[in-house]
Amino acid sequence: MRPTFARIHLENLKYNLEYIRSKINKNSKMCVAVKADAYGHGAVECAKTAVECGADFLAVATVDEGIELRLAGIKVGILVLSLCQKEEMEEVVKNELTPLVFDEEYIGFVAEAAKKYKKNGFSVHLAVDTGMGRIGCLAKDAGMVAKKIAETGVLKMGGICTHFSVADSTQAENFEYTEKQFKLFLEAVENVKKEGIDPGIRHCSNSALTLTHPEMHLDMCRPGIIAYGYYPGQVDKKYFEKLGEKTFLKPVMELVTKVVAIREFEKDRSVSYGRRWTSSKKTKIGVLPIGYADGLFRRFNEDDKRLYVAVDGKNYPVCGRICMDQCMIELGEDSNVERYCEAVIFGPEESGALQSAQEIADMTGTISYEITCGVSKRVPRIFVTSATR
Numbered sequence: 001m002r003p004t005f006a007r008i009h010l011e012n013l014k015y016n017l018e019y020i021r022s023k024i025n026k027n028s029k030m031c032v033a034v035k036a037d038a039y040g041h042g043a044v045e046c047a048k049t050a051v052e053c054g055a056d057f058l059a060v061a062t063v064d065e066g067i068e069l070r071l072a073g074i075k076v077g078i079l080v081l082s083l084c085q086k087e088e089m090e091e092v093v094k095n096e097l098t099p100l101v102f103d104e105e106y107i108g109f110v111a112e113a114a115k116k117y118k119k120n121g122f123s124v125h126l127a128v129d130t131g132m133g134r135i136g137c138l139a140k141d142a143g144m145v146a147k148k149i150a151e152t153g154v155l156k157m158g159g160i161c162t163h164f165s166v167a168d169s170t171q172a173e174n175f176e177y178t179e180k181q182f183k184l185f186l187e188a189v190e191n192v193k194k195e196g197i198d199p200g201i202r203h204c205s206n207s208a209l210t211l212t213h214p215e216m217h218l219d220m221c222r223p224g225i226i227a228y229g230y231y232p233g234q235v236d237k238k239y240f241e242k243l244g245e246k247t248f249l250k251p252v253m254e255l256v257t258k259v260v261a262i263r264e265f266e267k268d269r270s271v272s273y274g275r276r277w278t279s280s281k282k283t284k285i286g287v288l289p290i291g292y293a294d295g296l297f298r299r300f301n302e303d304d305k306r307l308y309v310a311v312d313g314k315n316y317p318v319c320g321r322i323c324m325d326q327c328m329i330e331l332g333e334d335s336n337v338e339r340y341c342e343a344v345i346f347g348p349e350e351s352g353a354l355q356s357a358q359e360i361a362d363m364t365g366t367i368s369y370e371i372t373c374g375v376s377k378r379v380p381r382i383f384v385t386s387a388t389r
Contacts, residue, residue, distance in 0.1 A: 003258035003340070004290045005380045008041050010049055012229060012250035012348055017053035019249070020223050023210060028217040031057035031079060031203065033224035035065060040295075040372040041228055041253055042381040044072040050227070051076055057098075059222060063088045066097040079125065083135060089113035093122060098158060100127040102137040104148050111152035123158030124149060125200070128188040130162045130181040142188035143195040150197055159201035159220075160189060168208040168233025178209075182216055207232040211240075211247065228252045229348070230358050230368040251356050253372055254347025255295075255379075258340050259311065261287040262331065271328050272320030284331040286316065288343055291325045295375035296345065297364070298322050305363050310344040310354040311337050346371070 017032065024030055032055045033039070038046035047058050047069050057077040060066045066078045080099045084092060086109045092099055093113040101107045101124045114122040126146060129136030137145045142160070149155050162185045166174035185204050192199040203220035205213070210221040212235060225232055229251035231239075240247045263285040265271075270278045271285060279285075288309065292298045300307040301318040308315040309329050316329040316337075331337050346360055347353035357371040 001380055002289065003260060004288075004294055005256055005382050006040075006375055007254040007256055007347070007351070008045065008381050008383045009250070009252050009254065009348060009351070009385075010045065010383055011386045013041070013046060013049050013227065013252045014053055015250050016227050016229055016252070017050060017055070019247070020210060020221075020226060021054050023214075024221050025214050025217045027219075029056035029201065029203075029220035030054060031059050031077075031220050031222045032227055033059040033081075033222060034069070035059055035061035035081065036373050037065075037377075039225065039228050039369060040375045042383065043068060044074075045381075045383045046227075046252075047072070047074050057220065059224075060097075063091050063095075063097065067091060067095050070095045070097075077123075090116065093117050093119050098123050098125055100125050100135065100161065101149065102127045102129075102135060102145060104145075107145075107148050107152065107155065111154050114152075114154045120154050121156045122154060123200075124155050125159035125161055126157055126192070128160060128162045128185055130164075130184040130188070131177065132163045132165045132181075134163070136162060137188075139184040139188035139191065141191075143191035143197075146192040146197045146199070147195050150195075157192070157197060157200050159203060160192060160199040161203045162188070164204065164206060164209065167206055168235050170234040170239060208235040211235065225369055228372060230356075230372075233367070251346075251348040253357070253375070254351045254353060255290075255345040255375060256347075257288045257290040257343050257345065259286040259329075259337055259343055260289050260339065262337065262339060263287065270320070272323060274321055277320040279330075282333050284333060284335050284337075285319065286311070286329045286331050286337060286343070288327050288329060289325065290345070291323045291327055293324045293376060294379050295371075296322055296327060297374065299364060300360065301327070307345075307360070307363070308355065310352055311341050313352060313354075315354050316343075 032050040034043045034047045037043045059079045061082045090113045127136035202218040205221040207226040209216045229249045265279045307318045319330045344353045358368045361368045
């Protein structure tokens with residue numbers, strides 16, 4: 001196996017999920033997002049752990065992601081959060097995936113596939129656009145669309161959902177917008193009921209609202225990034241500390257590589273493309289077999305956003321531009337680092353990491369989601385528990 005890999009701490013995932021389950025209302029279900037390969041952590045293993053921890057549903061973005069889980073033996077409900085092509089509908093039906101629908105034509109595509117495979121009572125969830133502006137019918141039209149679902153004679157409304165656009169913000173005006181979205185969602189539910197149709201599972205709470213607003217949990221919560229150990233937006237650790245509540249989510253991914261070469265550098269010697277870095281004195285340079293094709297983006301070592309890597313409990317700065325497959329760190333003249341020492345890019349504190357994906361995200365003006373999702377498929381995932389670490 002190549003010396004660059006992602007160590008996935010399943011015991012941390014289990015810890016996070018058990019904590020999340022404790023925050024969800026007793027009678028509400030839990031739908032864990034495992035889309036985008038479980039935010040880069042490995043969908044199948046994370047899905048199995050989620051089910052062990054009481055997940056009633058899993059959420060994916062594509063049909064292929066759903067099929068992968070079914071082939072792995074996952075039996076719980078699987079929501080497909082993004083829209084599918086017409087040609088994919090048969091696979092949706094055959095694999096008992098649950099699509100989101102919101103317009104007559106799309107409902108027709110699902111119904112056609114359900115009729116072909118004689119899947120009477122095939123479950124769909126009605127998506128309502130309450131202010132995200134992406135997909136969904138308007139709240140005022142929810143009853144009419146629910147009737148279209150019923151009129152197919154083969155589909156049933158298994159649930160109704162919406163998605164919030166600023167629920168991870170602590171600013172007053174943004175929370176007012178979230179409350180407005182929630183009110184619209186409840187109106188949509190009532191409009192469905194007025195047509196004599198059972199709306200099924202009502203769900204709208206994302207990671208932020210799962211932790212902060214139990215009145216919005218309704219019948220199911222959809223935690224995402226918090227399952228993998230990171231807080232959503234401004235609803236972070238500091239936010240909870242101000243409230244006097246201790247919430248210590250544990251990062252699940254540890255991105256690891258090894259020092260594959262150590263080079264002796266004299267003063268005034270440059271390294272990597274563009275000669276952006278030149279040694280100011282005699283030093284040693286460590287070569288790491290990880291680069292932007294692995295998810296260690298080139299922008300991570302701009303002059304004002306210097307990335308550091310932990311080796312044997314000490315931080316060493318990346319020097320020179322990050323390449324496609326390699327990068328370099330400055331070790332200093334008296335370093336005791338040896339060839340094949342482990343170098344940790346980010347991860348949980350107990351792993352020896354000196355920074356998290358969130359800290360890298362903060363440094364580069366993005367979010368933790370992008371950092372973990374950016375770890376590419378060519379980086380092997382190694383799944384460990386506390387017993388096998």
